[in-house]
Amino acid sequence: xxxxxxxxxxxxxxxxxxxxxxxxxxxxxxxxxxxxxxxxxxxxxxxxxxxxxxxxxxxxxxxxxxxxxxxxxxxxxxxxxxxxxxxxxxxxxxxxxxxxxxxxxxxxxxxxxxxxxxxxxxxxxxxxxxxxxxxxxxxxxxxxxxxxxxxxxxxxxxxxxxxxxxxxxxxxxxxxxxxxxxxxxxxxxxxxxxxxxxxxxxxxxxxxxxxxxxxxxxxxxxxxxxxxxxxxxxxxxxxxxxxxxxxxxxxxxxxxxxxxxxxxxxxxxxxxxxxxxxxxxxxxxxxxxxxxxxxxxxxxxxxxxxxxxxxxxxxxxxxxxxxxxxxxxxxxxxxxxxxxxxxxxxxxxxxxxxxxxxxxxxxxxxxxxxxxxxxxxxxxx
Amino acid sequence: xxxxxxxxxxxxxxxxxxxxxxxxxxxxxxxxxxxxxxxxxxxxxxxxxxxxxxxxxxxxxxxxxxxxxxxxxxxxxxxxxxxxxxxxxxxxxxxxxxxxxxxxxxxxxxxxxxxxxxxxxxxxxxxxxxxxxxxxxxxxxxxxxxxxxxxxxxxxxxxxxxxxxxxxxxxxxxxxxxxxxxxxxxxxxxxxxxxxxxxxxxxxxxxxxxxxxxxxxxxxxxxxxxxxxxxxxxxxxxxxxxxxxxxxxxxxxxxxxxxxxxxxxxxxxxxxxxxxxxxxxxxxxxxxxxxxxxxxxxxxxxxxxxxxxxxxxxxxxxxxxxxxxxxxxxxxxxxxxxxxxxxxxxxxxxxxxxxxxxxxxxxxxxxxxxxxxxxxxxxxx
Numbered sequence: 142x143x144x145x146x147x148x149x150x151x152x153x154x155x156x157x158x159x160x161x162x163x164x165x166x167x168x169x170x171x172x173x174x175x176x177x178x179x180x181x182x183x184x185x186x187x188x189x190x191x192x193x194x195x196x197x198x199x200x201x202x203x204x205x206x207x208x209x210x211x212x213x214x215x216x217x218x219x220x221x222x223x224x225x226x227x228x229x230x231x232x233x234x235x236x237x238x239x240x241x242x243x244x245x246x247x248x249x250x251x252x253x254x255x256x257x258x259x260x261x262x263x264x265x266x267x268x269x270x271x272x273x274x275x276x277x278x279x280x281x282x283x284x285x286x287x288x289x290x291x292x293x294x295x296x297x298x299x300x301x302x303x304x305x306x307x308x309x310x311x312x313x314x315x316x317x318x319x320x321x322x323x324x325x326x327x328x329x330x331x332x333x334x335x336x337x338x339x340x341x342x343x344x345x346x347x348x349x350x351x352x353x354x355x356x357x358x359x360x361x362x363x364x365x366x367x368x369x370x371x372x373x374x375x376x377x378x379x380x381x382x383x384x385x386x387x388x389x390x391x392x393x394x395x396x397x398x399x400x401x402x403x404x405x406x407x408x409x410x411x412x413x414x415x416x417x418x419x420x421x422x423x424x425x426x427x428x429x430x431x432x433x434x435x436x437x438x439x440x441x442x443x444x445x446x447x448x449x450x451x452x453x454x455x456x457x458x459x460x461x462x463x464x465x466x467x468x469x470x471x472x473x474x475x476x477x478x479x480x481x482x483x484x485x486x487x488x489x490x491x492x493x494x495x496x497x498x499x500x501x502x503x504x505x506x507x508x509x510x511x512x513x514x515x516x517x518x519x520x521x522x
Numbered sequence: 523x524x525x526x527x528x529x530x531x532x533x534x535x536x537x538x539x540x541x542x543x544x545x546x547x548x549x550x551x552x553x554x555x556x557x558x559x560x561x562x563x564x565x566x567x568x569x570x571x572x573x574x575x576x577x578x579x580x581x582x583x584x585x586x587x588x589x590x591x592x593x594x595x596x597x598x599x600x601x602x603x604x605x606x607x608x609x610x611x612x613x614x615x616x617x618x619x620x621x622x623x624x625x626x627x628x629x630x631x632x633x634x635x636x637x638x639x640x641x642x643x644x645x646x647x648x649x650x651x652x653x654x655x656x657x658x659x660x661x662x663x664x665x666x667x668x669x670x671x672x673x674x675x676x677x678x679x680x681x682x683x684x685x686x687x688x689x690x691x692x693x694x695x696x697x698x699x700x701x702x703x704x705x706x707x708x709x710x711x712x713x714x715x716x717x718x719x720x721x722x723x724x725x726x727x728x729x730x731x732x733x734x735x736x737x738x739x740x741x742x743x744x745x746x747x748x749x750x751x752x753x754x755x756x757x758x759x760x761x762x763x764x765x766x767x768x769x770x771x772x773x774x775x776x777x778x779x780x781x782x783x784x785x786x787x788x789x790x791x792x793x794x795x796x797x798x799x800x801x802x803x804x805x806x807x808x809x810x811x812x813x814x815x816x817x818x819x820x821x822x823x824x825x826x827x828x829x830x831x832x833x834x835x836x837x838x839x840x841x842x843x844x845x846x847x848x849x850x851x852x853x854x855x856x857x858x859x860x861x862x863x864x865x866x867x868x869x870x871x872x873x874x875x876x877x878x879x880x881x882x883x884x885x886x887x888x889x890x891x892x893x894x895x896x897x898x899x900x901x902x903x
Binding site: 145147149151152153154155160161163164165166167168169170171172200201202203204205208235236239240241329331337338339358359360361362363364379380381382383384385454460 | 549
């Protein structure tokens with residue numbers, strides 16, 4: 142019997158208890174019953190975001206919220222700084238250009254570590270930059286960015302906001318929105334929130350909110366002012382995917398009950414075990430600054446990544462992600478997001494060993510398993 | 523035990539068999555398995571839309587697709603004609619103005635019937651109109667618009683496209699996209715499709731598609747060119763709500779198996795029975811041209827609509843919709859959409875009788891029930 146297991150960085154697996162909540166009969170969205178669900182959701186989102194700011198809920202993929210952070214705060218011709226270290230950093234650039242912003246971009250090699258001084262210097266040279274766009278975890282490369290340091294730098298500029306794409310990492314790795322002075326944090330439902338895709342979330346600081354008053358970019362669905370107006374009544378401006386919001390309530394409860402710090406630590410342990418295992422088995426990590434949300438592993442030159450992914454998916458039901466764009470076929474990406482435990486990590490590592498062996502590449506995966514176990518079972522739960 | 527029944531014009535009830543499909547473990551969206559689901563969905567959408575055109579799927583509420591029909595086809599300053607007979611016609615105007623289009627609007631009284639000659643004359647005077655925006659069923663008033671006649675008129679203008687908001691009615695009432703020469707038809711998942719909210723669908727004719735080449739409005743998420751590119755591979759440009767697409771596959775199967783003509787006829791019968799019942803019981807219909815998707819009933823002056831809605835919802839679990847904006851408290855709206863049968867119609871009518879009686883308004887609902895039964899059970903199934 143083929144059991145299916147997702148190790149993809151979104152969509153991730155949804156716990157059965159959430160799936161069942163979402164399978165309950167549809168609730169109408171303009172009822173007291175649903176509004177009390179929404180109230181709890183808006184409150185608990187603040188906890189996951191570690192913020193006192195408003196957190197908005199938009200019915201779209203994460204990209205819709207990225208676009209909202211541009212259309213709602215900026216004006217035509219505004220100078221913006223985009224840190225681009227992969228496919229999703231690139232996306233901020235593309236959206237900015239679509240709205241005719243004046244884009245300065247820091248283009249890192251995929252997997253390259255950012256030196257925050259670069260941002261410091263660029264802001265000193267261009268104090269008229271209106272927004273800096275960064276990524277907490279670049280999903281396409283598994284790279285972690287030092288958002289805390291950049292937040293500190295940007296906060297020195299009164300008219301510059303810091304927008305962070307935390308789509309694949311919020312809830313998985315620490316993101317202290319307020320402490321780190323991040324004005325806008327964006328994420329989506331299908332990652333560490335353990336939900337299907339369909340909802341995007343974004344927190345907005347007062348500093349960012351002020352920019353909604355001057356923003357002149359055309360918008361309607363992605364106009365945060367509409368969301369602010371209804372938020373006061375724990376409501377949404379446009380018909381919201383009610384079943385996903387019901388699931389979100391449950392997911393936020395699970396996370397809050399466990400405690401967000403504990404969940405970050407569990408992600409850290411799963412990521413660390415995976416990384417150590419890969420290195421012990423003789424493989425190389427792709428990123429210079431690996432994230433705890435997703436680990437990217439460089440494949441040996443004679444292994445075709447697409448074949449490995451396909452073999453594991455079709456023969457064993459194990460879904461890993463491959464590389465994107467120019468890294469297609471050259472890396473595999475293992476997600477640590479959401480609903481996983483220690484034994485899932487061992488399953489992923491074993492699967493990589495089995496897959497590589499079947500493709501004729503000799504690897505000592507047992508060494509990897511041993512290394513992983515040391516980390517996974519080092520301390521009692 | 524309080525059983526909950528939705529007679530709201532979206533979200534509507536979702537059949538258990540669809541709820542259960544959507545509760546299955548999450549499928550990754552970049553797999554052959556999911557792509558074959560998407561392929562079937564794209565094909566069957568064409569059937570529901572009665573079109574040979576492409577039908578696109580967007581993760582947003584219906585409003586997102588309305589905005590897409592503006593951002594993807596039009597350019598700044600373009601002259602457009604909006605037929606506005608209620609809250610949702612008004613929305614096309616609002617979005618057009620947000621994008622600085624030059625808007626001519628036909629503002630009907632809520633519930634008023636449109637004379638298509640108005641459109642004919644306006645187009646004759648303004649042959650430079652680039653798009654005409656209409657609504658198949660104006661949900662806020664329960665009004666049906668003669669889209670077929672307007673389609674014929676607009677088709678005479680080579681550079682003018684006809685965009686129809688069929689959000690609350692596609693799948694419930696005839697909408698012969700190709701025969702009626704409608705260039706763009708928009709709808710959403712939470713109405714006659716019997717699904718939770720979260721997906722919007724839109725069909726696009728070649729005539730409309732040509733306009734994507736000249737359109738200069740800024741857009742990213744609502745840029746149909748991105749959707750066209752991925753459609754060729756039965757894929758989506760942004761992470762799609764996979765569980766809703768799984769539900770959509772099932773829903774389209776149910777509709778196709780029954781036959782769309784049969785489903786239109788069932789809606790017509792439910793609507794007709796409700797209308798006759800209301801009139802027989804001494805109430806008045808609100809719209810001059812009632813739709814078969816939703817029936818709006820004018821309340822007697824001494825009845826507070828909000829109280830009636832609240833009473834039925836809290837005491838009996840029956841959800842009807844009230845009036846919106848200036849009609850708040852003055853009308854009730856009964857949806858005939860989706861997963862309903864003859865006995866549901868009798869339940870809705872009886873509930874209105876019970877509610878009015880409890881609020882001290884004397885009504886002879888039995889006359890209504892008798893009238894409804896004559897229609898509901900006139901012919902064997």
